[in-house]
Amino acid sequence: MNMKKIGLQMNILMAVTLSFCLSLLGNLTSGHFTWRGFFMSFGISTIISLxxxxxxxxxxxxxxLVRKCGLEERSxxxxxxxxxxxxxxxxxxxxFSMVFMxxxxxxAHGSKMPFLPSFIKSLILSLIVAYIIIFIVTPLFLKFVMKQNGVSGPPAGGPPADRK
Incomplete structure (x- = not known):
């Protein structure tokens, strides 16, 4: 199977999606949205994510970690x-990288921006939003990438009838 190829494609899709959403969120909640700032943070965060x-x-x-916690795969x-x-x-x-930037x-332009309070506020909001995004898009992207690579998902309904 092309598991490395699937992993690479998932990495790219997730990096771009998460970077786009978090860059948009950060710029919209900053109170100073600019397209230049958005594209800069999107580009930098995409590179970091990759x-x-x-x-x-x-x-x-x-x-x-799923195995260590004794959880059933794909549950x-x-x-x-x-x-x-x-x-x-x-x-x-x-x-951190977006708030630092x-x-x-x-x-540099003479404004006083308290770093730590800005970072903590952004981190809490970003963790919540990113969790929702990751939870929603990961299975969708995985299904898409597997289909693109000709890999079918796990069999439905358990093992074939001739196996126990």
Whole structure:
């Protein structure tokens, strides 16, 4: 199977989607939305997300934790846990980099922007929004990517009748 190819495609889809949504959220909630700021944060966060996806073997990490917690694969509790893992790995890094970039731009122009309160507020909101996005789009993207690569999902209804 083309599992590496599927992983690469999932990494790209998730990186672009999460970066787009979090960049839009950050810029809209900053009170100073600019297209330039949005595209800068979107570009930077996409690059960071791609790097994280290449460095962290998300599927192995998520599957290992699901097994360690004794959860059934592809069950709702397993999906909720996997979503939390992805959220906690990606979102703090992306939020920090976007808030830091906004902080540097604001202070370079003489504005006073308190970094820590801005970061904490953005992080809480981003963790909630990213969790919802990851939970919704991951199975949709996985189904799409598997279909594009000619891989069918798990068999429905359990094992074939001739197996026990």
């Amino acid at each position: 790097i994280i996806g290449f460095v962290v073997p998300m599927k192995k990490v998520e599957d290992g 709702l509790p397993a999906r909720l846990l996997s979503t939390l893992v992805s959220d906690l790995i990606y979102t703090p890094i992306l939020t 906004a902080y540097k731009q604001a202070t």
